[in-house]
Amino acid sequence: MQTSIRPLLSILLAVLFVLAAATASHAEKRIGVIMTGDVPYYGAMHGAFVAEIKKKFAGVEEVEVVLQKPFPNAISWSNAARKLIAFDVDLIVTYGAPATQAVLHEKSRIPLVYAGLYEPDQAKVSGQNVTGCGFKVPMSSIIRYFKRLKLIATLGIVFSSVEEDSVRQYEEMREIAALQNIKTEKIDIRSQTGLDQLLEKNPDAVFITGSALSHLWIDDILSILRKKHIPAADIFPDEQESGVLMTLFQPPQAQGQMAADMAAQILLGAKPGNIPSHTFRDTELVFNLKEARRFGIDFPIQLLIEATKVVK
Amino acid sequence: MSRFWESAHTFLKGLVFCLFVCFVWPPALTVSAGELPQQLLIGIEPEHNIFDQVERYRSLARYLTDQLGVEVKLTIMSRYGEVIKRFKTLKLDGAFLTSYTATMAIKELMLEPLVHPVNLSGEMTSQGYIFVRKDSGIGDIDGMRGKSIVFVDPATMEGYLFPLAYFRQHGITDMNREFNRFYFSGSHASAIFGVLDGRADIGAAKSTVFNKLADGDSSIQQELRIIAQSPKVPEITLCLRSEIDSDLRAKLTAVLLQMDKTPQGQKVLEQFQALRFVKSTTADFEKVAEMAQEARAAIGEHGK
Missing domain, CATH: 3.40.50.2300 (Response regulator)
Structure with a gap:
């Protein structure tokens, strides 16, 4: 009896693995996100980002969002960036300057969209593969x-x-x-x-x-x-x-929505360098x-x- | 004979009395009731800090009461836009009016402009400013398209009619289409703070408020750029009903024009935050009327 069950179990496990793998690979686009820190400001930004990106790809393509919320220090930001690069995501989104700079430091070819940067023009985050939005408070x-x-x-x-x-x-x-x-x-x-x-x-x-x-x-x-x-x-x-x-x-939701809009353009073939960055000034x-x-x-x-x- | 003259004398006295009663007394009664009022009720338009404003005007009202022998009472006339309506309902004798409401009141209520103050900086006029944050990157009318604007109130020359006329002259005829959004702040100071804080990209307000705030806060000069300026017009003008007795009007005018020459008057002027009063004429408001006409055309075009 036991000998006849074993091959059946093996087949069942194989089928389950294939099904699981098929489900995982069903996500046709994968976006990696890094928050500079797990704080409500970036949380609200991310909420708006996810809602907008889902809206844009609803019924068209499945988009998986992989979120990293490292403790705010240089090693953790760098580790989070490396994980997403190793995961070979299609696009990286960062909230805040430290997370953005950690990704840029890795010199990956993965396109980058940043949000939540204070005065992006002053942050030295430009590049052919980079765009995004930030804010300025007087x-x-x-x-x-x-x-x-x-x-x-x-x-x-x-x-x-x-x-x-x-x-x-x-x-x-x-x-x-x-x-x-x-x-x-x-x-x-x-x-x-x-x-x-x-x-x-x-x-x-x-x-x-x-x-x-x-x-x-x-x-x-x-x-x-x-x-x-x-x-x-x-x-x-x-x-x-x-x-x-x-x-x-500056309300973070607007930045999350704009980051989603930029991300969608890039996933659909636009070059990040051709999408102008934006600074929100409304408060x-x-x-x-x-x-x-x-x-x-x-x-x-x-x-x-x-x-x-x-x-x- | 003497009895005849006695009765004739009595008759003549009666006749003279009757004639006096019929022709002299009633007009005299009319004059005292209509032209020598017990009080003058003067309206004031609300400013940003209404408590300070009431204090400033209260000392002036007390001074005028003492000088004229007629009680001068003050009343706040609700918000800018309702001034003409409120003038009628409150049965005011006169009002200190900003340039646009003065223009409208002169036209619609036949008020006569009397005097306007010279402020502590020596300015007897104000002008409209259109301004932006320097770091906004907006340098001209093209840079303004698609941005947000804060106005003061639909019934202000500096805070609404001037920018409307300016936009129309520069080819912007549909505000709803050309701008992201616009709103009214309710006061000149709020419009300035709105742009400073980033609640709006572009603002419109009057120069006197702008300059006063800038004198006390260096960041305003450092952070804001004035893009356009309107012609200069009297900032606040005391206007009176034309029915007010001409002697009282002349006396009121004289008291206000001469008050900077007496120590008591100077003290009141200091509290009122003015150097002196100068005479106003209806010609002072022609520029405002022209701007209002241009603005009305713009309102007709963009329906706001």
């Missing part, structure tokens, strides 16, 4: 709104020196603050222990750059600032309403009145009317 507006709420002599800037776009945001804010005679304090978050810097410094307000590392520990950062009675502004949206006083951000301004009350800050009505959303 940093001066954050200082302007802070100054209408309280006296700002010193501004703390939370950034991460391992993230290229976060560094550029730090530099830009530092220059704008200097023009307005505002001192800046550097708070470089490279690991969780870096949060201790917040305990030692006492700026009048804090600006949080679009750093994936900083946003991994955003709740801890805001908790420390709240205890020290220091209000914060951010250029990533605070969807969880975790305690940022004001956010001035949303959110004031959190719950946090304002906690800090004893009164928002003047003239300021509130500038907001696109007010958290009450």
Whole structure:
């Protein structure tokens, strides 16, 4: 009995393997995606990307999306890029400058579409096989709104020196603050222990750059600032309403949709170099009145009317 | 005989009294009721910071009350677009009006322009600016196509009619087709902040607000570029109903024109944030009327 079952089992396993392989190979296009960090901003961007790409290929071709969410450091970004190259995807999509630069560093021939880059023109990410979109947030507006709420002599800037776009945001804010005679304090978050810097410094307000590392520990950062009675502004949206006083951000969904549009063009034969990159400049301004009350800050009505959303 | 003269005298006294009552008294009553009002009700158009605005105008109203012997009361006239309607419903005697509403009020309500202030920078006029962020890459009308625009209000010369006329002169006749989107911010300052923050690519607002904000915030000069400027027109003009007594009108005009020459008047002017008042004429508003005509043609073309 056992001897007669064995060949049958072998045949069954072979059939199952063939079926599984057939299902896997049914995906005719494969897109590899790398987020610079597993933060809600890139998550929202990716959600919009996937929805748009599925819409574009619905009923035409199956597209598989392989997502990598490495811990935000150079080795993990590089490993994620190498995995996707080894997987021989048809296209790589990256969110944020560090993930983009990690892919470019590998010098692969796989086309690359980036999104979520701060000022792509300044990010040195051009190439024949590369296109994408990014955003620009006017940093001066954050200082302007802070100054209408309280006296700002010193501004703390939370950034991460391992993230290229976060560094550029730090530099830009530092220059704008200097023009307005505002001192800046550097708070470089490279690991969780870096949060201790917040305990030692006492700026009048804090600006949080679009750093994936900083946003991994955003709740801890805001908790420390709240205890020290220091209000914060951010250029990533605070969807969880975790305690940022004001956010001035570019909605990530638009970038996800544009990245999908660019990806679709490339998968259908367009050359990335022929697709112009784009910088989104539209922003949303959110004031959190719950946090304002906690800090004893009164928002003047003239300021509130500038907001696109007010958290009450 | 003497009794005759006595009765004649009595009759004449009665006749004179009757004649006085019939021909002199009623007109005198009409004059006191219609031309010497107990109060002047003056409307003001709301600005960005309405609380500061009310404070500025309140001191002026108190000063005028003291100088004229007639109580000068102020009322805010809702939003820009309803000024003409509100002027009638509130039964106002006059109003401080921005250039377009003044033009419309002069035409439709027969108001007479009296005076307009010279601001602390020495400007007695304002002009419309069309501006963009310097890093937007927009340099001319062609660069504006497909972008988003923030206007102030449909009833502002600087914040709507001027840009509309400008676009039409440069071949843009269908706003809905040529621009990505447009919206109204409700105030000049909000239009400026809208472009600074990136909520719109292009903005329109009046020069006085733009320059004042730029004086207090260096980033505005550094980050915004003015693409076009309208002709200069009086920024705010005090206009009065034509039925107001001519003596009261003359006295009001004289008080306002002379107030920079007295210490008390200078103090009030300082609170009002003006150097002095200067005389206005209907000719000041001809440029606005021309621009409005051009803008109306544009509105007719793009249906907005």
